Amino acid sequence: MPSPRSVADPEVKSVLARAPPKHTFHPSPLAWDDQVLYFLLPDRFSNGAEKGYKDTAGNPVAGGSTPEYNPGDYENAIGTDANASNWRNAGTVFVGGTLKGLMTKLGYLSRLGVTALWVGPIFKQVSKLETYHGYGVQNFLDIDPRFGTREELKELVTAAHKQGIYVVLDIILNHSGNVFEYVADNPHYTGDTFDVKGFYDKDRHPNIPLGKIDEGRHPNAFPDAAIWPVELQDKGCFTRKGQINGDGWDRFPEYLDGDFFDLKDVALGDSNPDNFNATPALRALCQCYKYWIAYADIDGYRIDTVKHMGDGPTRYFASVIREYAQFLGKEKFLLMGEITGPRAFETVEATGLDAALGIGNVQEKLWRVPKGQATPSEYFDLFRNALYLNKGSHTWFRDKVVTMIDDHDQVWRGSYKGRFCSEGEGSKLVTAAVALNFYTLGIPCIYYGTEQAFDGQGGGDEYIREAMFGGEFGAFRSRDRHFFDEGKPVWKDIAKLAQIRKQEITLRRGRQYLREISGDGVHFGLPDIIGKPPMHSVIAWSRLFASEEVLCVINTDPEAELSAWVTLDSDIRPQGSTMDLLFETGTGGHPTPLRVQVVNGRSVVEVTVSSGGVAIYK
Numbered sequence: 001m002p003s004p005r006s007v008a009d010p011e012v013k014s015v016l017a018r019a020p021p022k023h024t025f026h027p028s029p030l031a032w033d034d035q036v037l038y039f040l041l042p043d044r045f046s047n048g049a050e051k052g053y054k055d056t057a058g059n060p061v062a063g064g065s066t067p068e069y070n071p072g073d074y075e076n077a078i079g080t081d082a083n084a085s086n087w088r089n090a091g092t093v094f095v096g097g098t099l100k101g102l103m104t105k106l107g108y109l110s111r112l113g114v115t116a117l118w119v120g121p122i123f124k125q126v127s128k129l130e131t132y133h134g135y136g137v138q139n140f141l142d143i144d145p146r147f148g149t150r151e152e153l154k155e156l157v158t159a160a161h162k163q164g165i166y167v168v169l170d171i172i173l174n175h176s177g178n179v180f181e182y183v184a185d186n187p188h189y190t191g192d193t194f195d196v197k198g199f200y201d202k203d204r205h206p207n208i209p210l211g212k213i214d215e216g217r218h219p220n221a222f223p224d225a226a227i228w229p230v231e232l233q234d235k236g237c238f239t240r241k242g243q244i245n246g247d248g249w250d251r252f253p254e255y256l257d258g259d260f261f262d263l264k265d266v267a268l269g270d271s272n273p274d275n276f277n278a279t280p281a282l283r284a285l286c287q288c289y290k291y292w293i294a295y296a297d298i299d300g301y302r303i304d305t306v307k308h309m310g311d312g313p314t315r316y317f318a319s320v321i322r323e324y325a326q327f328l329g330k331e332k333f334l335l336m337g338e339i340t341g342p343r344a345f346e347t348v349e350a351t352g353l354d355a356a357l358g359i360g361n362v363q364e365k366l367w368r369v370p371k372g373q374a375t376p377s378e379y380f381d382l383f384r385n386a387l388y389l390n391k392g393s394h395t396w397f398r399d400k401v402v403t404m405i406d407d408h409d410q411v412w413r414g415s416y417k418g419r420f421c422s423e424g425e426g427s428k429l430v431t432a433a434v435a436l437n438f439y440t441l442g443i444p445c446i447y448y449g450t451e452q453a454f455d456g457q458g459g460g461d462e463y464i465r466e467a468m469f470g471g472e473f474g475a476f477r478s479r480d481r482h483f484f485d486e487g488k489p490v491w492k493d494i495a496k497l498a499q500i501r502k503q504e505i506t507l508r509r510g511r512q513y514l515r516e517i518s519g520d521g522v523h524f525g526l527p528d529i530i531g532k533p534p535m536h537s538v539i540a541w542s543r544l545f546a547s548e549e550v551l552c553v554i555n556t557d558p559e560a561e562l563s564a565w566v567t568l569d570s571d572i573r574p575q576g577s578t579m580d581l582l583f584e585t586g587t588g589g590h591p592t593p594l595r596v597q598v599v600n601g602r603s604v605v606e607v608t609v610s611s612g613g614v615a616i617y618k
Contacts, residue, residue: 003142007287028332033399037445041120043132046101050482056107069481077479090472091462093130099148113498116166126177127224136177139228140288168300175263181206187242189258199226231284271310300334314351370433372534372556380514403442418457428558428612431493435614510545518565538564555609563608579617586610
């Protein structure tokens with residue numbers, strides 16, 4: 001069935017009218033901080049042609065043409081300069097991942113411990129451009145054919161729900177794809193509105209006047225020309241201010257009204273949320289995204305570039321979407337926003353979003369602390385300072401922040417990108433980093449490939465967007481090898497960590513405290529960098545919930561086992577009480593249970609942790 005061209009299309013209206021009890025929708029989770037998210041870019045995850053991966057039931061799949069990666073395949077794509085150039089170029093274009101391919105890997109994700117799937121943008125892109133990442137939308141009412149079809153999205157969501165996995169879609173309101181051409185050559189923001197030659201036709205010529213398209217004069221405009229739905233075709237739907245300048249990303253109102261590089265800024269309305277009036281463009285986009293909730297039964301949205309939308313449009317969108325989701329019975333439909341810059345806290349509270357990405361350099365600290373490159377208190381103080389930030393309690397962060405050690409653009413690192421495992425003994429410390437992510441406050445998220453210890457790095461985003469299914473741009477500079485290896489030690493450790501998180505409510509919802517440590521059992525202090533990093537030390541913290549304490553310990557030394565005395569909560573853990581081992585990496589054999597002693601009036605235990613390892617006690 002062809003996609004609708006307008007939000008007034010009968011098919012759209014019919015879908016939007018769905019409601020209980022005639023239609024039953026998948027309910028929201030009780031709490032999103034109970035979930036483990038997994039983020040992937042559809043183009044880079046799976047094409048369904050892998051050989052030997054395990055299906056939903058856990059049985060190996062014999063068919064397929066792409067064998068599993070083994071260590072001998074390392075850098076098999078860059079043996080010559082020409083081959084290396086081909087591999088690099090392949091990373092800048094679509095490589096072939098699909099929704100059907102993703103659906104075949106739901107068993108892999110479920111067994112890893114994933115309970116919520118965050119899928120990168122899948123809506124129709126400008127057909128002649130290689131916006132494989134999905135952030136250059138040309139039709140907000142259709143799926144890009146390179147990813148699949150609307151029906152396949154619905155099938156994916158249904159199959160995920162059967163596996164106990166929620167589905168969150170990545171969406172864009174701030175901008176469209178590069179759908180029109182300015183008269184001026186590559187204009188940049190000055191505050192003025194620039195003239196436009198016209199919408200691009202299907203062959204990328206700017207021959208269609210900006211405005212509602214006369215399909216009698218331009219019969220080939222749909223589906224590959226201009227922008228759809230028709231409600232977005234009026235020239236007033238775009239700010240037409242030219243690109244944001246290099247120094248303008250934080251300059252008001254430039255960062256709100258300028259184009260995001262060559263992507264065209266959509267006019268959403270005044271950034272002030274008081275007495276806000278939504279523009280026709282924002283109203284149309286709200287209808288589009290309401291449609292996808294009812295059509296595919298999805299469970300949440302991750303909203304791109306919220307900072308560039310403004311509080312007014314964001315609050316309006318959040319209100320409209322949440323109200324509609326509740327109308328369908330989805331009481332806790334997730335709305336998380338990508339919020340860069342210093343206003344993340346304020347934006348969440350002012351707009352009614354549920355959670356934010358990028359708060360307080362959380363990702364940078366999560367990345368550096370397990371490597372001994374940052375003092376642990378720098379990370380834990382982001383939460384401890386909640387009172388200073390007027391949040392009432394550090395538990396404010398429990399379900400308001402989405403945390404991850406890797407992601408697809410690493411804004412905090414600048415122009416040079418690199419996954420956690422790309423440097424600093426990351427491959428030996430990644431399990432410790434995931435434990436820090438899983439067992440501290442926030443909604444934890446795994447970026448695809450972290451569980452396979454991907455080590456991509458380079459001078460562009462594509463280097464941290466390797467293809468899990470191999471092809472021409474596989475991980476570890478390889479080609480034609482896939483990476484759905486459930487026997488990988490890191491994969492197995494993450495699966496165990498996720499299982500423990502699922503069974504222990506204290507690790508999901510408890511308060512958290514960084515613990516003092518001691519080498520001699522007498523002199524205690526918080527772990528700190530003395531001299532040059534890296535700091536090789538035990539890092540310990542507790543999660544407390546009601547009358548229960550769970551102790552988490554990681555070792556930042558990638559080569560040596562370390563022991564330390566660690567303080568506990570004296571009221572919960574009196575002298576003579578014990579703590580049982582829930583999980584440890586390495587060969588094991590350390591004494592368990594731990595017996596609590598009292599030193600200088602404080603309860604303490606002695607723990608031993610394997611190199612780059614993790615130990616969890618209850």
